[in-house]
Amino acid sequence: MTTQTRILGTLRTADGKGVVRVQDRFDGTVDDLWSALTDPVRLSRWLGEFDGDLWLGGTFRARFFASEWQGTGRVDVCEPPHRLAVTTRDAEGAEEHVIEATLAADGDGTVVTFEERGVPVGLLPAYGAGVQIHLEDLGAHLAGRERCDARARWRELHPAYAAAAEPSASA
Known part of the structure; x- marks a missing residue:
């Protein structure tokens, strides 16, 4: 029997770069989620x-x-408690990405969306899995649990994101 891995994200390209968008709903107020971010x-x-x-x-x-x-990073947008956007540069200074988090009240919970732009297109599945792990770790934190085993979780998620990216992530 084959089990399906639930992916929370979508992959696409824009201006020749990859975009990962991952979204989930959490119990808790927008203010509490803003604090966690x-x-x-x-x-x-x-x-x-x-x-x-x-x-x-x-x-x-x-x-x-x-x-x-x-x-390193720089905060480009800070609109408490709904929107935060940062530009990051890796330690080697080779890659610059924009990571944006938006929060929206949804009944007694909050919908959190992470979007990472500027990702190398060939690495979209890897980034998709990674961003989802970060969001899942946020959920674990909010529920009082430990972070997941990131390597094991990445091995579970990556094939599903690779399948989602085929034949290509399109705009």
Whole structure:
């Protein structure tokens, strides 16, 4: 029997670069989710280590747990408690991406959408799996659970995202 892996994201291209969009609904208020996305202490419980300012115009250094990404960032948009957009640059300075988080109230919960733009097209499935893991780790944090085993979860998710990207991710 074959089991289906539920993917929360979509993959596409825009202007020759990849775009990953992952969305899920969480119990809790928009304000609580905003805090989980902008408070370095809370971020360190689910996403990674942050040093710097996560408000408009602020810069930061970060290391993400699940993907092992390291680099710097700049906060380009900060509209509490609904929208945060940052431009990141990896530690080697080779890749620049825009990561945008939007939050919308949905009854007694909140819908969170992560969109990462500027991804190398050939790596869209890998990024899709990675961004979903980050969102799942946010959910674990909110529920008082530990982060997942990122490598094992990536191995589960990557084939589903690779299938979603075939024959190509289109705009």
